[in-house]
Amino acid sequence: MVFWLEKGVDGFRVDTVNMYSKDPAFPDAPVTDLNAECQEAGLTYCNGPRMNEYLAEMHAILSRYDAVTVGECPFTPDIDTVVGYVSAAQKRLNMVFQFDAVDIGKGKVFQYQTTPFNYTLSDLRNAISQTQGLLRYPDAWTTSFIENHDQARSISRFGDDSPRWRVRSGKILAMLFACLSGTLFIYQGQEIGMINMPKDWPIEEYLDVDSSNYYRMVAQRSKNDPAELANAHAALQHLSRDHARTPMQWNAAVNGGFTSPDTKPWMRVNSSATSINVAKQVKDRDSILAFWKHMLQMRKTYSNLLVHGELELLDQDNGSVFSFVKQGTRGQRALVTCNFAGEHSKAPGVLKHNQRKLLLSNVGSIGESCEVHPDVLEPWEGRLYLLN
Numbered sequence: 158m159v160f161w162l163e164k165g166v167d168g169f170r171v172d173t174v175n176m177y178s179k180d181p182a183f184p185d186a187p188v189t190d191l192n193a194e195c196q197e198a199g200l201t202y203c204n205g206p207r208m209n210e211y212l213a214e215m216h217a218i219l220s221r222y223d224a225v226t227v228g229e230c231p232f233t234p235d236i237d238t239v240v241g242y243v244s245a246a247q248k249r250l251n252m253v254f255q256f257d258a259v260d261i262g263k264g265k266v267f268q269y270q271t272t273p274f275n276y277t278l279s280d281l282r283n284a285i286s287q288t289q290g291l292l293r294y295p296d297a298w299t300t301s302f303i304e305n306h307d308q309a310r311s312i313s314r315f316g317d318d319s320p321r322w323r324v325r326s327g328k329i330l331a332m333l334f335a336c337l338s339g340t341l342f343i344y345q346g347q348e349i350g351m352i353n354m355p356k357d358w359p360i361e362e363y364l365d366v367d368s369s370n371y372y373r374m375v376a377q378r379s380k381n382d383p384a385e386l387a388n389a390h391a392a393l394q395h396l397s398r399d400h401a402r403t404p405m406q407w408n409a410a411v412n413g414g415f416t417s418p419d420t421k422p423w424m425r426v427n428s429s430a431t432s433i434n435v436a437k438q439v440k441d442r443d444s445i446l447a448f449w450k451h452m453l454q455m456r457k458t459y460s461n462l463l464v465h466g467e468l469e470l471l472d473q474d475n476g477s478v479f480s481f482v483k484q485g486t487r488g489q490r491a492l493v494t495c496n497f498a499g500e501h502s503k504a505p506g507v508l509k510h511n512q513r514k515l516l517l518s519n520v521g522s523i524g525e526s527c528e529v530h531p532d533v534l535e536p537w538e539g540r541l542y543l544l545n
Contacts, residue, residue, distance in 0.1 A: 166224070171215075175232075184201055189265070193266065209249060213248060216248045220248070227340070229253070229254050230255055244294065251298060259302075259307075268396065269368075269393055271396070277476065278479055279473065289337060289339070289467075292338050292467055300339045301341045305344050309395060310351055312326045325536070331519075333539065335449075341456070351429070351433055404426050408436040414436070455516065455517060465485070467483070472505050472506075477502045478498075482507070491516075491543055494534065501536065508531065512544070517541045
């Protein structure tokens with residue numbers, strides 16, 4: 158660490174930060190799949206007895222350089238354990254990536270042993286509430302993210318990546334996660350709304366070891382049953398890490414501007430690059446990129462609400478609309494309401510009982526938002542209000 162700190166780095170994203178200490182008894186993982194060569198063991202090999210000691214040693218060095226740390230922290234359902242890692246008083250880490258939101262819809266034993274969209278809006282709502290709950294502890298901090306190098310593209314997972322709703326889906330996810338408290342992380346390509354590889358791309362395009370190992374396992378178990386292989390392919394098309402690793406889409410040229418046209422890139426450029434690319438969006442004031450820039454400015458302007466505010470869920474049984482109030486540090490309140498459906502939905506009832514000012518909607522031109530139908534949300538519409 159000192160080598161890089163002396164070169165001037167400002168901090169580290171620490172991989173698998175809770176896996177450095179193991180239970181010295183080396184217990185076996187519970188057997189949950191009798192036919193599997195290996196069992197899910199995350200709760201067995203994470204958060205060992207010397208984790209706090211090791212992280213304190215790291216902090217002692219990092220603090221001399223005022224360096225920031227964000228640790229990857231999977232398989233940690235106990236919030237008190239997470240607080241122990243990120244509490245300022247404990248002097249271990251500044252923040253962690255929790256996987257509650259990005260893990261929804263995945264299989265319990267093998268993450269790809271599932272079907273596309275195998276989750277409810279309540280699952281997403283509860284996962285976000287869990288990670289936002291860290292701010293209820295006086296000296297803890299949290300993060301907001303929905304994409305990274307290990308996750309499929311969020312529009313394809315949580316929105317609708319069809320041409321009709323892709324842009325609006327990208328904007329509603331930008332609004333949702335930019336309105337969550339903590340430090341916001343945006344993954345490359347997320348800011349232009351990159352989507353998963355096409356459904357008709359063959360399995361040979363999936364190069365990640367997790368993808369190939371899972372598909373091979375299904376082939377062996379099913380004796381190459383076409384239906385089982387089709388299900389495996391569908392799961393990978395929805396969730397594989399490969400989708401996050403296709404080259405960045407800079408323009409509509411051959412290879413998306415990632416490399417020269419006569420060079421073969423390490424992974425095939427997503428064919429969506431002809432319509433989803435940086436060059437096109439920087440010229441479009443209503444693009445997903447423009448919306449992200451606007452949301453980031455909004456986040457700075459109302460930081461006491463959107464960065465530091467406490468989240469209160471509303472209408473928690475609603476299967477289509479995700480709504481919450483942010484209580485700011487200066488007495489202000491904001492309402493965020495997002496319709497995660499391809500049809501019109503009722504706006505939350507709290508709007509009828511509060512004076513409000515619409516700050517932003519993802520429908521219409523950016524900066525010219527207006528409530529055409531105050532009580533009804535359009536398909537994939539998100540709104541951000543100030544409440545009085």
